[in-house]
Amino acid sequence: MESAASALTFREATDADVDALVALVESAYRGDASRAGWTTEADILEGQRTDPEGVLEVIKSPDSRLLTVERDGEIVACCQLEHRGTYAYFGMFAVRPTAQGGGLGKAVITEAERQARDIWGAQEMHMTVISVRDDLIAWYERRGYRRTGQMTPFPYGDERFGIPQRDDLQFELLVKPLD
Structure with missing residues (x-):
């Protein structure tokens, strides 16, 4: 497990980040690499989780931002935020499998909530989770969802x-x- 102690840098993704972000999302959810972390979907889904077109669409959308998280110059996490009126949608959340379990995910979701509230005035955060992912849903419930x-x-x-x-x-x- 990587240390959560090094400083994190939060920024909006750019076109140049697409390949690295696709690789990050795939590594967090699919295939053997994902089994190093606890968020894997490898037992319930095979194939791709996202693709360059999907990531670029989020980056280019005027009501969306792809929050990219770096530590020591490397992308270690990301999430999508989409402004939908009184609420924001949270999606495409991925943390590098070897960095999971050390507080990085908590830091990312906290920053995402802050941005949704402070930048867009969102009153709520919404997300959708595959309903059989009991461990993941429990993690979100512990964060107030x-x-x-x-x-x-x-x-x-x-x-x-x-x-x-x-x-x-x-x-x-x-x-x-989001009070």
């Missing part, structure tokens, strides 16, 4: 989101007030 029971279907058949290894996948909306 609550389960809503609102489900949306997983996009079966669209390999841009991965190749499901089970037939019971759906997304649950989690919400946190």
Whole structure:
């Protein structure tokens, strides 16, 4: 596990970051590399988690920002923030597998919440999580997010989101007030 002690730099992603961000997201969720961390989806999804086009779309969108987190000049985490009126959407959250478990994720989500509140005036943060990811949902609950029971279907058949290894996948909306 990498030390969380070194200073973190938060910045908006640029076009030049696309390949590194795709590699980071893939390493956090897919394949054997993801098993070094605890956020892996390797047992429930194969295939890709994102692609260069998807990352570039977030970077270019006027209502979105891809927050990129560096330590010692290397990208170690990222998350998407999207302004949706009174709330912000939090997505594409990835922490390098070897850096997980040391407080980096907490630091990223705290900064994302601060930016959503201070820059956009968002009153809530929304996110969707695959409902069978009990450990991940519990982590978010410890950060003040609550389960809503609102489900949306997983996009079966669209390999841009991965190749499901089970037939019971759906997304649950989690919400946190940003006071």
